[in-house]
Amino acid sequence: MENNNNITEFILLGLSQKKEIEVLCFFLFLLCYIVILIGNLLVMISITCSQLINQPLYFFLSYLSLSDLCYTSTVTPKLITDLLAVKKTISYNGCMTQLFTMHFFGGMEVFILTGMAYDRYAAICKPLHYTVIMTRQKCAAMIAASCAGGFLHSSGQFLLVIFLPYCGPNEIDHYFCDVYPLLKLACTDTSRIGLLVIANSGLMSLVTFAVLLISYAMILYTVRSYSVKNRRKALSTCSSHITVVALFFAPLFFIYFRPATTLPEDKVFALFYTIFAPMLNPLIYTLRNMEMKNAIKKLWCRITGRKEMN
DSSP, X not given: OOOSSSOSEEEEOOSOSOHHHHHHHHHHHHHHHHHHHHHHHHHHHHHHTSGGXXXXXXXXXXXXXXXXXXXXXXXXXXXXXXXXXXXXXXXXHHHHHHHHHHHHHHHHHHHHHHHHHHHHHHHHHSGGGHHHHSOHHHHHHXXXXXXXXXXXXXXXXXXXXXXXXXXXXXXXXXXXXXXXXXXXXXXXXXXXXXXXXIIIIIXXXXXXXXXXXXXXHHHHHHXXXXXXXXXXXXXXXXHHHHHHHHHHHHHHHHHHSSOSOOOTTHHHHHHIIIIIHHHHHHHHHHHTOHHHHXXXXXXXXHHHTOOOOO
């Protein structure tokens, strides 16, 4: 990977310049990352090793956990080690690789969440045709499309910054390599490129979020004629997904759907979609879901060799 500039590495300024805060954050984020690993692996294995894998909702959920795991792993391990490092550096190639992989898995997650909304729409609004609409082949095609969408998105972001000249300074005011902080360091006018970044990230988030809103508007329109009990039952299957979407999309809108500038609050908002959302997603989808609880219980009984208690 050739770089047309004098910079061979970048210095990440991180979350804070105070050592006491960095040590506290180290233990906090290390604990968060362990929870992310255990929670998402548990969801993936529990679904894969049970009959739930045959249901579209859980098929998508297993891939959501996989994308969560990969997504946070592009940023969090580096953040944790940097919190105790004297000098936080990342090579030019490492920076560009981190940028590409983070946007790839992030874009993939956005499209998977959109696919899950379509699944809930089909289940509630087209119940008699659900098995025909959401076949295994169609679900697999939607996952493949999510990967392709994530690749196209990350390739766009990558190409917008890889050819920019960086001749100093080389300090990135963030804890990972992202587009806006890199545009700030480029020694050329990046105003037009900033508009392209908004068109790529901002519009992708806006369009997918619009699809989500339309799906749930159709769901609410359909369940209005249900009895209170059936309405509550139908909407309970959507509540977890709505919570996850809100956690993931709200900070994305704040950071990417605005002019290409960096703000001090960006680091805090970025923590929501790089660490907190991947940590909370498994909890959100299991705490109120009896099928997931039973699948995890069966997996635990299988591992420990205990007989399942009815």
